[in-house]
Amino acid sequence: MTDRPAIGIVGLGTMGLGIAQVYAQAGFPVIATDAHAPARDSAKTRLADTLTARVAAGKLAETERDATLARLNVTPDLTSLAPCQLIIEAIVERLEAKQTLFSTLEPLVAPDAILATNTSSLPIHAIAQGLRHPDRVLALHFFNPPPAMKLVELAPHVGTDANAVSRAQQWTESAGKTVILCPDRPGFIVNRCARPYYGEALAMVAEGHKPAEIDAAMTAAGYRLGPFALIDLIGADINLAATEGMHAAMDRHPRYLPFPALKAQVASGNLGRKTGRGFVFPDGPAAPPEDAGAIALRIEATLVNEAHWLLAEGGTTPDGIDTAMRLGLNFPRGPFEALARHGQTTVMAELARLRAAAPDALKPRYDPAPGLRPDT
Ligand SMILES: NC(=O)c1ccc[n+]([C@@H]2O[C@H](COP(=O)([O-])OP(=O)(O)OC[C@H]3O[C@@H](n4cnc5c(N)ncnc54)[C@H](O)[C@@H]3O)[C@@H](O)[C@H]2O)c1
CATH class of the missing domain: 3.40.50.720 (NAD(P)-binding Rossmann-like Domain)
Structure with a gap:
């Protein structure tokens, strides 16, 4: 050669x-x-x-x-x-x-x-x-x-x-x-496994959380940019197009739901850095809220779950997914490393809690992927 x-x-x-x-x-x-x-x-x-x-x-x-x-x-x-x-x-x-x-x-x-x-x-x-x-x-x-x-x-x-x-x-x-x-699947690794970082944050906004507080919780957990600062960097319009593309490619599964708050942000014209205003841009960082740990666990549990759904489809490895997420998104740790920190029992319990609390249409978001099992 x-x-x-x-x-x-x-x-x-x-x-x-x-x-x-x-x-x-x-x-x-x-x-x-x-x-x-x-x-x-x-x-x-x-x-x-x-x-x-x-x-x-x-x-x-x-x-x-x-x-x-x-x-x-x-x-x-x-x-x-x-x-x-x-x-x-x-x-x-x-x-x-x-x-x-x-x-x-x-x-x-x-x-x-x-x-x-x-x-x-x-x-x-x-x-x-x-x-x-x-x-x-x-x-x-x-x-x-x-x-x-x-x-x-x-x-x-x-x-x-x-x-x-x-x-x-x-x-x-x-x-x-x-x-x-990685496999020939929509979004490959990074664009797919990143969806819950934004999606779960938007689900929390629908429940009354403030974008700046969610961002502060994620930066306190070691992420360089919170989900909303990241959307502001990429552009809300680009993020919405990527989410809609994944939603369509994945048979409109609610794990990829384009949330109304994202659509409303795009409709407002405040797309992020490129327009001078976004979800959090140009405001400075907020203090982490009291429930910062719970917010970070919720987002990381859904990142772990998505990574396991992809893993179950074959063509990639836990190490490959972790490396891709660290290098592609600057995440401090990949989903399998996050799983090792929390333990499977905690992640499974968090998914079960989210499923119980979610409206019927959103419950399938939290169905645990094959391969996720409580610690023995
Ligand atoms: N921009 C990104 O962040 C990004 C990241 C990863 C992958 N991609 C993918 O990379 C590809 C290119 O994206 P881009 O952002 O560089 O686009 P771009 O619009 O900056 O560049 C595309 C170039 O291709 C040329 N072109 C179009 N049709 C052609 C053809 N039939 N034959 C020869 N040249 C042709 C155009 O003249 C243009 O110069 C797309 O498939 C995109 O999805 C883009």
């Missing part, structure tokens, strides 16, 4: 250019393209600006910047990607666009070249459908911004060749990333 094969990138927007930087900085030749001429024409300058800022901050040597830039080859023509052994698409998030791109690329590249998608929400098996070699397709899901975020979720579909998985993993690890394997 070639140590540093050429990597192809299609789509030179926020993610594609960042992913190109990751591999180019690690010594891989990168051949990149975009359907939109201005995105191609500006790519080198955008990368040069990013790298020059790092040189100015003393974080990168000038020689490294120049070598990285020299490794990025931008082309208008998909056929120039022929020598690439791994091609990553970061184009528009539309199934037909990704299918069309891969079926155009397939005859242009080597029979064993890997076609990887950076999709956040589309099923990998659906993207692979219709190809002559669907076994070469997998997801390499980078986080924004790719150069700074250490985590990459690697999701094969059921028919992906094991050799394609190991090559994509090895090259991406040698580009400095922590690669976590």
Whole structure:
């Protein structure tokens, strides 16, 4: 296996250019393209600006910047990607666009070249459908911004060749990333297992708790940002779209319910940092409430439960889930580490308490996942 094969990138927007930087900085030749001429024409300058800022901050040597830039080859023509052994698409998030791109690329590249998608929400098996070699397709899901975020979720579909998985993993690890394997399921690990962090906080708001107090409880429990500060950072509109996407993809299970408080926040236009006001932004931190411990236990019990539901679907491990949640969300501990702190009996009792107190429509939120058992 070639140590540093050429990597192809299609789509030179926020993610594609960042992913190109990751591999180019690690010594891989990168051949990149975009359907939109201005995105191609500006790519080198955008990368040069990013790298020059790092040189100015003393974080990168000038020689490294120049070598990285020299490794990025931008082309208008998909056929120039022929020598690439791994091609990553970061184009528009539309199934037909990704299918069309891969079926155009397939005859242009080597029979064993890997076609990887950076999709956040589309099923990998659906993207692979219709190809002559669907076994070469997998997801390499980078986080924004790719150069700074250490985590990459690697999701094969059921028919992906094991050799394609190991090559994509090895090259991406040698580009400095922590690669976590996960199943071809909605939201992969992070976007799915994070849902209760927001959802349970919103359920508490519906019961009369204040967002700032919930945030203070979670920061007191070691989380860098509370759920509402995190929604304000991401944007309430983006968070609502992700929640609605998960809700639809998971047969509208109430564990993924888009709560009215989130919809109302979006309707108010106070989306968070980007609009100058959100659930808690720009107010300073509040003091933790008296029931801070109970709030944190409630949220962590539902995080533990969601992680066990995902684990039961196969394709990942407790360690993988914990690592993904620490790296992808900056959580102080993953759900299985949280479980070890509380003990299964406490978590099961908390889920049973929440189930008993919830209105009928929300009771299934707290059904314990297979694998969660009281301590013996
Ligand atoms: N932005 C994020 O935080 C984030 C995080 C993880 C994954 N993703 C996923 O990454 C992908 C790209 O997201 P982005 O935020 O970089 O988008 P973006 O809009 O910044 O960039 C997309 C680029 O793809 C180009 N493009 C569109 N259709 C094309 C086609 N058919 N062929 C070639 N080029 C095409 C566009 O001209 C544009 O430059 C999406 O699938 C998205 O879901 C985004």
